[in-house]
Amino acid sequence: MLPNIVRMTLITWSMLFLLMGCTSFHSSNEVKVTSEMNELISDYIIQHYEGVYPESDKQFEVHKIYGAKETGEMTSIYLYSLFQGFNKSTEAEGQSGHSVPAVIKLKSKDGKYVISHYKEPQDGADFKRSLYKIFPRQYAKEALDDLKNSAGLQKEMNQKAEMWLRK
Structure with a gap:
């Protein structure tokens, strides 16, 4: 015994x-996402969707970061993105866009970051399964909860649009 x-x-x-x-x-x-990284992400997503949606006067992207992990020289950032295009004539009413979770990979090159990979889950019936393939489980669960309200990002998007209109 x-x-x-x-x-x-x-x-x-x-x-x-x-x-x-x-x-x-x-x-x-795990790494902290810097303001430089956040700006690079937004710029990339805006450029990535150029020409995909109907033409608009100005496009904005805001995102919520779930987490970021560094493996070697590669940093994977798990986020929820809200992208919208606006026209001066319709003011702060978004004309086109999307909200979606995504993983973006940054590579450190000469002390600066460059985008090396961007992936969103598949649309439709495979959405949930593909989300769990590209996101760690804890972030995937949070992203699924955030689908209901675009991760609470609409207020931040509206502020960006209103600032643009005041110029």
């Missing part, structure tokens, strides 16, 4: 150390 208790204790402690090691590894590769 005593050897079984010792064995169980050793297994339990081993599992605890293993889990602690995984947790510290998990958090060690």
Whole structure:
């Protein structure tokens, strides 16, 4: 009986150390998204969708970051993006656009970041499955909840449009 208790204790402690090691590894590769990265993301998404939607006077993109992880020279950023085009004639009423979760990968090159990859989940019936393929589970769950209200980004989008109209 005593050897079984010792064995169980050793297994339990081993599992605890293993889990602690995984947790510290998990958090060690998380990075903070800088204002430079945020600006690069918005600029890229606006440029990426140029010509996709009907022409508008001005396009804006705002996003919510779920998290970012660094692997080597590559930084993966998991986000929810809201993109809209506006016309002066219709003022702050968005004319076209989308809201979607996405993963964007940045590569550090000569002290600056460049976009190396951008991916959104598939549309339609495969949306949820493909979201879980490109997002870590915790971020995918949050993104699914955010679908209902565009991640709460509409107010920020409206502010950008109103500032533009005042110029």
